[in-house]
Amino acid sequence: MLVVENLTKVFKYVTAVDHISFKIDSGKIFGLLGPNGAGKTTTIRTVLNIIKPTSGTITFEGKSITHEFFNIIGYLPEERGLYKKSRVIDVILYFAQLKKMSKKETLNEVMSWLKKLEIENYKFKKIEELSKGNQQKVQFITAVIHNPKLLILDEPFSGFDPINQQLIKELLLDFVNSGKVIMLSTHQMETAEKLCSDILLLNEGKEVCSGNLSQIKKQFGSNNVKLEYQGDGSILNNLPYVLHVDNYSNYAEIQLKDDMQPYEFLRNIVDKIKVKQFTVIEPTLNKIFIDVIKQSIKQS
Amino acid sequence: MKKALIVAKWEFIEKVKTKTFVISLILTPAIIISFAIIPTLLSNPQNSSTQAIGVIDTSGHYFQPLEKVIEKYKTKNNQPRFLLVNLAGKGKNINEILKTANIYTVTGRIEGYLLINSGGTDSVNAEFRHKSTDLSNDLGTLENAFNEVRIDLALSKEGINYKQMKTISSIVDIKNIEVGNEENIMQSHFLILFFTSFIYIILLMMMILSSGGMLIRSLIEEKSNRLIEILVSSCSPDELLTGKVIGLSSLGITQVLIWTLIGLLLVVFQVIPSQVFNNIVPILVYFALGFIFYTSIFVGVGSIVTTEQEAQQITSYLSLVLVLPIVLTIPAMENPGSILVQILSYIPFTIPSIMILRFNIGTVPNLDIITTSIVMVISTYLSVSIAAKIFRIGVLSYGKRPSVKELISWIKEE
Numbered sequence: 001m002l003v004v005e006n007l008t009k010v011f012k013y014v015t016a017v018d019h020i021s022f023k024i025d026s027g028k029i030f031g032l033l034g035p036n037g038a039g040k041t042t043t044i045r046t047v048l049n050i051i052k053p054t055s056g057t058i059t060f061e062g063k064s065i066t067h068e069f070f071n072i073i074g075y076l077p078e079e080r081g082l083y084k085k086s087r088v089i090d091v092i093l094y095f096a097q098l099k100k101m102s103k104k105e106t107l108n109e110v111m112s113w114l115k116k117l118e119i120e121n122y123k124f125k126k127i128e129e130l131s132k133g134n135q136q137k138v139q140f141i142t143a144v145i146h147n148p149k150l151l152i153l154d155e156p157f158s159g160f161d162p163i164n165q166q167l168i169k170e171l172l173l174d175f176v177n178s179g180k181v182i183m184l185s186t187h188q189m190e191t192a193e194k195l196c197s198d199i200l201l202l203n204e205g206k207e208v209c210s211g212n213l214s215q216i217k218k219q220f221g222s223n224n225v226k227l228e229y230q231g232d233g234s235i236l237n238n239l240p241y242v243l244h245v246d247n248y249s250n251y252a253e254i255q256l257k258d259d260m261q262p263y264e265f266l267r268n269i270v271d272k273i274k275v276k277q278f279t280v281i282e283p284t285l286n287k288i289f290i291d292v293i294k295q296s297i298k299q300s
Numbered sequence: 301m302k303k304a305l306i307v308a309k310w311e312f313i314e315k316v317k318t319k320t321f322v323i324s325l326i327l328t329p330a331i332i333i334s335f336a337i338i339p340t341l342l343s344n345p346q347n348s349s350t351q352a353i354g355v356i357d358t359s360g361h362y363f364q365p366l367e368k369v370i371e372k373y374k375t376k377n378n379q380p381r382f383l384l385v386n387l388a389g390k391g392k393n394i395n396e397i398l399k400t401a402n403i404y405t406v407t408g409r410i411e412g413y414l415l416i417n418s419g420g421t422d423s424v425n426a427e428f429r430h431k432s433t434d435l436s437n438d439l440g441t442l443e444n445a446f447n448e449v450r451i452d453l454a455l456s457k458e459g460i461n462y463k464q465m466k467t468i469s470s471i472v473d474i475k476n477i478e479v480g481n482e483e484n485i486m487q488s489h490f491l492i493l494f495f496t497s498f499i500y501i502i503l504l505m506m507m508i509l510s511s512g513g514m515l516i517r518s519l520i521e522e523k524s525n526r527l528i529e530i531l532v533s534s535c536s537p538d539e540l541l542t543g544k545v546i547g548l549s550s551l552g553i554t555q556v557l558i559w560t561l562i563g564l565l566l567v568v569f570q571v572i573p574s575q576v577f578n579n580i581v582p583i584l585v586y587f588a589l590g591f592i593f594y595t596s597i598f599v600g601v602g603s604i605v606t607t608e609q610e611a612q613q614i615t616s617y618l619s620l621v622l623v624l625p626i627v628l629t630i631p632a633m634e635n636p637g638s639i640l641v642q643i644l645s646y647i648p649f650t651i652p653s654i655m656i657l658r659f660n661i662g663t664v665p666n667l668d669i670i671t672t673s674i675v676m677v678i679s680t681y682l683s684v685s686i687a688a689k690i691f692r693i694g695v696l697s698y699g700k701r702p703s704v705k706e707l708i709s710w711i712k713e714e
Contacts (some may be wrong), residue, residue: 012709045529045696048529048533049533050529050532050533050696051696067536070533070534070535071534073533075529075530075533077526077529077530078526079525079526080525080526081521081524081525081526081527082525082527083314083521083527084521085314085318086314090314094306094310095530095534097306098303098306098307098531098534098535099534100303142530143530
């Protein structure tokens with residue numbers, strides 16, 4: 001478990017990170033979200049122990065982060081790039097050895113990773129001879145080959161086509177199953193929505209929203225349901241616990257009063273109308289992100 | 301520390317493989333040696349084969365003694381340099397002889413011919429007639445031989461023995477020997493000075509520039525693609541820096557070893573004088589200190605700049621400082637004890653090259669060696685630790701180049 005408490009980093013004139021706290025359990029993907037310049041990179045760098053925090057504590061499995069943690073951390077920075085003139089195998093070996101893997105161990109692991117990412121034919125090629133997507137795959141391998149307990153990924157999907165995005169997603173879910181602590185920083189709200197169980201939304205160094213994703217959604221949801229039905233839809237307008245109905249050709253989006261639970265509503269209407277499909281509409285993370293950031297800008 | 305060695309190994313192997321390294325390894329000494337050797341070769345284009353030279357001697361006194369005198373001139377491979385051919389019997393009169401001699405010269409049977417005109421008892425003149433103009437060197441030799449014969453003939457006519465006369469009139473050289481350095485007879489020969497001083501200074505400069513350039517380029521690459529972040533999340537910045545410096549120094553050592561080997565081979569084959577290695581030990585010490593000092597400056601610079609252009613700008617200023625001692629060679633040679641040379645012997649930027657120069661111009665007092673070494677070691681230590689501090693923060697900052705004020709605050713930061 002990674003625990004960050006009251007983390008603050010002040011550079012000469014700016015407070016890049018202002019008293020933020022979060023926790024990541026093993027086997028969970030944590031989303032660190034926020035607009036550009038929100039303080040995500042600074043947070044990541046302090047967790048990586050590249051820079052020292054001004055105040056606050058960071059602990060991993062109960063111990064505070066020191067240089068001893070270098071070997072159990074895997075990091076994929078947002079901006080990609082490797083030694084262009086060097087061979088794939090040499091680059092992977094170098095980074096693996098820096099993580100204290102022996103040469104023998106690395107050579108055993110390399111082939112299976114190259115196969116997993118479908119680039120086994122490029123083992124002895126120079127990095128510059130690879131396509132951008134394949135270069136990114138090599139970099140992904142360098143971040144995970146030493147089987148890190150804490151994995152920090154900054155925009156892991158950027159630059160990948162949908163097929164490869166799927167491939168990376170599956171690998172991440174494998175990591176979740178093997179109990180790794182994963183921190184994901186991204187702008188892609190759809191991805192964060194699918195993968196992250198908890199999130200922290202930052203703006204100008206401050207926490208604007210954090211916690212369990214489904215709870216956040218509930219918090220920001222306005223009790224809307226989507227109903228696909230057969231029969232006369234006009235009766236929906238006249239129900240006492242309905243605030244508003246948007247009627248489309250064969251379905252309706254209904255806003256319920258706050259004290260009306262969706263399942264309660266369903267129970268009430270099944271006799272009156274032939275229900276084909278019923279869904280509780282949750283606000284998308286994207287919408288929450290935009291709303292929350294706008295609101296925090298207004299407040300400041 | 302183990303991680304520093306991993307970094308060092310990577311830096312060394314990846315850079316040894318580059319074309320730039322291989323080129324600088326071979327091209328640098330090749331260029332310097334050709335600079336030194338080509339002028340000598342051009343000024344002394346001695347033929348290695350015997351040349352046939354015709355002689356038309358109208359007096360009849362010259363041919364035989366000339367043949368005897370000319371025997372002492374040998375080519376490089378110890379063959380007689382000239383073979384004299386008496387053309388006197390090649391025609392009925394002088395015109396016919398000249399005609400034949402001209403034909404021989406044009407067809408290449410002889411390189412040319414020496415026409416000795418005796419206009420009476422005492423006056424004599426000589427001409428050397430030949431086809432091409434590249435015989436100027438031979439002309440000098442022939443002239444010397446001819447004059448030796450002429451003087452000998454004139455003297456013996458007066459009853460004076462030429463050999464006695466020569467012994468009496470011979471010139472005695474005053475040997476240039478320094479007190480305290482008696483075994484080492486100074487020979488202020490340009491070639492020797494060139495190889496013993498210039499070559500080391502130029503090699504040091506080229507090495508610092510090429511490896512410093514490599515270091516800056518690799519730092520810029522690592523910064524621009526954020527590889528540096530992966531590196532410093534795998535090992536501490538100090539380990540990374542130590543690794544880089546060790547890697548680069550081993551690269552330098554490899555370079556020096558190969559160059560020394562080339563130098564030894566050249567000495568063995570007598571291409572360069574063996575005096576080159578006279579002061580090799582102190583020279584290598586200053587060489588090493590200078591290399592580390594400048595490399596640490598390049599580390600500091602490399603961690604501040606973000607683009608190749610910026611790096612080139614700063615590198616060119618540094619190289620100017622490095623070349624400065626070469627400009628000062630001539631005044632320093634004329635007056636090794638001058639105040640300017642003394643001052644430059646205590647400035648860390650110029651200590652290595654000025655000291656290398658001073659070792660070859662004259663004896664350097666032990667006190668000077670000790671004090672300059674101490675100055676150099678202290679300033680190398682300071683520059684390395686300052687560079688390390690700048691490196692720690694500099695490699696993680698992007699965008700605007702930091703101001704001097706910011707740099708000072710980085711250096712002060714604990």
